[in-house]
Amino acid sequence: MIEPWWKSNAEEKASVGAALQRHAPLMRLVEEDDSLVARGPFDVMHDGQLLARFLIEVHFEPETSATAHAIIETGGRIPRELDRHINTNGTCCIGVYGEWELTSADTSFSTFLTGPVRDFFLSQLHFEAHGVWPFDQRAHGLPGMIESYAELLGVGNDEDIVADTLAYLRLVETKGHWHCPCGSGAPLRRCCRARLAALKEKWSLAGVERLWRHYFKLKQALKSDAKEHQFSKA
């Protein structure tokens, strides 16, 4: 078993403590057995004004502090229903983690709190007030996940096309006569080559690798028979 970062890296633990102090000063960091949890009131602020206070817990992933962690709303303010974007075990669906990790150059705990966590509770406030979500509501589970990746990549909402496009983006060298991964059947040079090259440029190879890993980790969790996918070169 790997040693969690909070046992081996005092500096990283201190920086998480500092992020809490700064963005959620009422929350406390507690080490319990083999886990690290931050719990307490999380204030949603806007322009220096307190919009709302939620009681939450952050359950830290043991690999690194710079990733998306599980969030649980413990105050009972939000019903534990999929329609409210809360899983039955109480964890919050804070969006596609891969998308946040990819589009944010900084995935520190500080940015996690002020980005996806704050956005989640802001959208809950919007729902409480208006009965609708401030964003288009996606399907749940695997179809919703495929849909969000397809949107991110700008390709059709299809499991194979998403996997093919991710696999293609990981390749360092590509040939113009290969079939385009978008599924059009046309050669790359006459289809999405320039657009996909721009995505690669924007996200960097490391970002694409992170997205790739997240995609298969999520897919594995949602569908146990998922296999790693290779881009087939024509």
Ligand SMILES: [Zn+2]
């Ligand atoms: Zn194409």
